[in-house]
Amino acid sequence: MNRLSIASTARALFGLLALSATTTFAAPGEHPDIDLRVKACTGCHGAEGRAAADGYYPRIAGKPAGYLYNQLVNFRDGRRQYPLMSGLLQTLTDDYLQEIARHFSALDLPYPPPVRSTQKASVLAHGERLVREGDPARDLPACASCHGSALTGVAPALPGLLGLPHDYLAAQLAGWKSGIRHAHAPDCMAEVARKLNAEDIQSVAHWLSSQPVSQGGKPAAVLEKPLPIRCGGVTEAAR
Amino acid sequence: MKRLTLSALVVAAVAATAVYVALKPAPDTSPASPPGDAPGDLVARGEYLARAGNCLACHTAPGGAPGAGGRAMDTPFGTIYTSNLTSDAKTGLGQWSADDFWNALHDGRGRDGRLLYPAFPYTNYTRVTRADADALFAWLQTLPAVEQPNRAHTLRFPYDTQAALLAWRTLYFKPGVFQPDAGKPAEWNRGAYLVQGLGHCSACHAPRNALGASTDPDALAGGLMPGQNWYAPSLASPHEASVADWPQAEVVALLRDGVTPHATAAGPMAEVVFGSTQYLSDADLNAMAVYLKALPQTRPVKNEVAGVQDELRRERGAQLYADQCADCHGERGEGRPGVWPALAGNRAVTMVPPANAIRTVLGGGYAPATRGNPRPYGMPPFAAALSDDDIAMVVSHIRGSWGNGASPVSSVDVQRLRGNLR
Numbered sequence: 056m057n058r059l060s061i062a063s064t065a066r067a068l069f070g071l072l073a074l075s076a077t078t079t080f081a082a083p084g085e086h087p088d089i090d091l092r093v094k095a096c097t098g099c100h101g102a103e104g105r106a107a108a109d110g111y112y113p114r115i116a117g118k119p120a121g122y123l124y125n126q127l128v129n130f131r132d133g134r135r136q137y138p139l140m141s142g143l144l145q146t147l148t149d150d151y152l153q154e155i156a157r158h159f160s161a162l163d164l165p166y167p168p169p170v171r172s173t174q175k176a177s178v179l180a181h182g183e184r185l186v187r188e189g190d191p192a193r194d195l196p197a198c199a200s201c202h203g204s205a206l207t208g209v210a211p212a213l214p215g216l217l218g219l220p221h222d223y224l225a226a227q228l229a230g231w232k233s234g235i236r237h238a239h240a241p242d243c244m245a246e247v248a249r250k251l252n253a254e255d256i257q258s259v260a261h262w263l264s265s266q267p268v269s270q271g272g273k274p275a276a277v278l279e280k281p282l283p284i285r286c287g288g289v290t291e292a293a294r
Numbered sequence: 295m296k297r298l299t300l301s302a303l304v305v306a307a308v309a310a311t312a313v314y315v316a317l318k319p320a321p322d323t324s325p326a327s328p329p330g331d332a333p334g335d336l337v338a339r340g341e342y343l344a345r346a347g348n349c350l351a352c353h354t355a356p357g358g359a360p361g362a363g364g365r366a367m368d369t370p371f372g373t374i375y376t377s378n379l380t381s382d383a384k385t386g387l388g389q390w391s392a393d394d395f396w397n398a399l400h401d402g403r404g405r406d407g408r409l410l411y412p413a414f415p416y417t418n419y420t421r422v423t424r425a426d427a428d429a430l431f432a433w434l435q436t437l438p439a440v441e442q443p444n445r446a447h448t449l450r451f452p453y454d455t456q457a458a459l460l461a462w463r464t465l466y467f468k469p470g471v472f473q474p475d476a477g478k479p480a481e482w483n484r485g486a487y488l489v490q491g492l493g494h495c496s497a498c499h500a501p502r503n504a505l506g507a508s509t510d511p512d513a514l515a516g517g518l519m520p521g522q523n524w525y526a527p528s529l530a531s532p533h534e535a536s537v538a539d540w541p542q543a544e545v546v547a548l549l550r551d552g553v554t555p556h557a558t559a560a561g562p563m564a565e566v567v568f569g570s571t572q573y574l575s576d577a578d579l580n581a582m583a584v585y586l587k588a589l590p591q592t593r594p595v596k597n598e599v600a601g602v603q604d605e606l607r608r609e610r611g612a613q614l615y616a617d618q619c620a621d622c623h624g625e626r627g628e629g630r631p632g633v634w635p636a637l638a639g640n641r642a643v644t645m646v647p648p649a650n651a652i653r654t655v656l657g658g659g660y661a662p663a664t665r666g667n668p669r670p671y672g673m674p675p676f677a678a679a680l681s682d683d684d685i686a687m688v689v690s691h692i693r694g695s696w697g698n699g700a701s702p703v704s705s706v707d708v709q710r711l712r713g714n715l716r
Contacts, residue, residue: 091633091671094622095658098674111678133356138714139657139675141356146552146568146662151669 182262239287340433485585551666
């Protein structure tokens, strides 16, 4: 019952988000002082939000605005749990979070070269196979089937997977698998992550974090094919 | 200490049980809703009053349905889960009457007669008039029904017993609606009613004893918030958060906008401004300001600096400040007016309890986004970047520089306050 009512609230909320995601992420840079106002973000996510690929914090510069906005709301409202993020966002409004998301999304900054992986070739090969082809035997879709064949994401709500630290990637997949990280329902990434074992997670994170960023990291404008799975906050926004 | 507390509680429980039969729910002596209040007005007034009481802040779980409860409140005695206030008949207040609600708000009793935990601040809400309670109830009944059973509290023995609650109430709770002071102006009385009652300012801004009770709540003499590791500063001390010397308009601005030229609401107070005071009318905010400015003040005493740091730690603190802080807060702690707060002469930095200065460095924070300040500035958290010892040294540097004259802090202070910030 409890779960049911939360789910219906989530659905209602999701409806609203989908609506706003399609209508609002437009003109960047409407307020010239925004870079001063997001100093709270760049302390960890690096100058201009371009954290390097060797730490824990993910780069946020150039990510799709809808994706960034969804994450900000998820942290504020408890679907993603990281006390430093939740604490920062607790008293911020949807409007302001959209502005912050648009700001970072509009930054067009070069990516540094990737960290060279020290992993065995077999580990990297397993990772690459899951990323590009998935595992049909386990009904596991390829990462590329949603995040784009260049793995740089798809506007407005699907994030790119390149230029991110191994530790961050592995922690997110493990968080989804164990139920610590949530997205809007239906939570497709949770469904995918539950099918991954620890070896899969490590392999995928190692391979992704060792790849150079193609296309300047820019998300594709449209999905190449329909999503293989229903994703809250994404399916409707991407239509 | 703990054992002493426990045995005191047991003794009190026995004593209280002896007089249990003599205790009856407080008679309802205050008038019901004023006649002529149309139902729509009543609900609108209730909604406004719920803002004043910030009811939904606690009675909503993170990301949960508004008013459906389930938020965990950590106390020194265990965890309390807030209750479902929506109109759901099975799990909310759907079957309650206005009298049931009055008994809860005014007397701290549930519909079944059980005593409620004072984490629900009925020690404040008892001062609310029956008319306002009825308006609140009318509004609560309009909250869309959400079926969400209340979660059982996880309190340690003996705090989980009704006897303990009875003892506590015998010692620390006397129901009673706010009585205006005829010798004071109406505006002062309205402010007192809001501050002492629905505003429940003393829930944080008054010290609590070992049993979690405030013996002199209205003095607002400052208190540590154990569940949150923040210190709610004294509103009576010129060294802390007294506003006696502030222009009244700045007190109003802090409560309405969350920011003034000289102060910013941070931490739990940012949540209060965000969820409650920004929605209050100018008349009510002015009334609160009048009352807060007139609070009896404690005598100003010179802060004594206890402890000195050795040369190496002082140098390291200064270096950390130059590397991490000076860019925004200035080389001499002067800040940047309207953007970054000054640290020189900032009471949030210099007050004796160092909790807020440390928590701010650990967790950073944004001023609340309000209509008056919709795009606040923020500070990054340093919990992940700096060790306990580094934070201790940089906070000590800030507290000891530019004439601030406050005592250094230790890495143990930081470790104690860190909580889940890492």
